[in-house]
Amino acid sequence: AQTVTQSQPEMSVQEAETVTLSCTYDTSENNYYLFWYKQPPSRQMILVIRQEAYKQQNATENRFSVNFQKAAKSFSLKISDSQLGDTAMYFCAFIGTYKYIFGTGTRLKVLA
Amino acid sequence: NAGVTQTPKFQVLKTGQSMTLQCAQDMNHNSMYWYRQDPGMGLRLIYYSASEGTTDKGEVPNGYNVSRLNKREFSLRLESAAPSQTSVYFCASSEVDTGNEQFFGPGTRLTVL
Numbered sequence: 001a002q003t004v005t006q007s008q009p010e011m012s013v014q015e016a017e018t019v020t021l022s023c024t025y026d027t028s029e030n031n032y033y034l035f036w037y038k039q040p041p042s043r044q045m046i047l048v049i050r051q052e053a054y055k056q057q058n059a060t061e062n063r064f065s066v067n068f069q070k071a072a073k074s075f076s077l078k079i080s081d082s083q084l085g086d087t088a089m090y091f092c093a094f095i096g097t098y099k100y101i102f103g104t105g106t107r108l109k110v111l112a
Numbered sequence: 113n114a115g116v117t118q119t120p121k122f123q124v125l126k127t128g129q130s131m132t133l134q135c136a137q138d139m140n141h142n143s144m145y146w147y148r149q150d151p152g153m154g155l156r157l158i159y160y161s162a163s164e165g166t167t168d169k170g171e172v173p174n175g176y177n178v179s180r181l182n183k184r185e186f187s188l189r190l191e192s193a194a195p196s197q198t199s200v201y202f203c204a205s206s207e208v209d210t211g212n213e214q215f216f217g218p219g220t221r222l223t224v225l
Contacts, residue, residue, distance in 0.1 A: 033211065035214075037214075043200070050212075091155065093214075099157060101153055102156075
């Protein structure tokens, strides 16, 4: 069975500092996508970053980057220069064939 | 573009009542999904529709039914609501050609008393 595990239920970081959220997954598929979604208090789910499994290069989007280790099935999210607006739940997600699997989320609080 | 819309935003039901959650997307996506979100459990897939005319069970389908009315609309029905169905429900859509990003609606907070 495919699973996604986020082992950090809650984290905090000082404004302007860097934080890394961890995610591991399990699958027997070779072609798949991995995502990080952000859910602020407004409840709206927002895509942060996407990684295609066949691409070795780690994805980056401004202050957000990933460390994708395919052999280890690890997909961590690094947030640089943390801002107060980054306070949110962060979900790691996987898609193989049609079905998306989400992790249980990490609640990140950015402290002023 | 409105993206993905859901109605209603909030709903309170009594045990045994029925209701339908509506979802529509205007992005011409083939795939649509219904999730429930509960504290500490992330998003769990209830049902999905890979394309118009097809529906499949997800991880937690019991107590729910779905209808893919057309390419735009995908509804979720609770025939006899139970307190265990108290949750926040999200509809989403995606397209393979756009990198499989899921676009989510604003969610429906449902309370079953």
